[in-house]
């Protein structure tokens with residue numbers, strides 16, 4: 001008689017000596033069933049923790065980016081960083097944006 005059938009008979013007989021074995025099999029079975037669910041929720045949790053979905057502070061375009069890395073807005077190309085789940089311009093606070101002013105070319109000939 002193969003040992004597996006013997007084991008099955010012993011498990012089915014429900015003797016107290018093998019109850020722990022039946023229990024451990026049930027636990028194992030439950031773990032196998034639960035593992036994908038746990039993995040799915042773990043992935044969701046990880047994504048929620050690591051992915052940020054927020055609007056671009058410059059153009060308002062809503063997109064998803066990784067919280068751990070700096071990214072650029074796919075719409076306007078502005079370099080952005082993630083601060084407390086929101087996108088912020090990469091330029092540090094206090095930096096005054098210098099507007100590029102076009103200076104009209106003056107002729108030196110005058």
Ligand SMILES: [Zn+2]
Nearest residue numbers: 056059073076
């Ligand atoms: Zn943008």
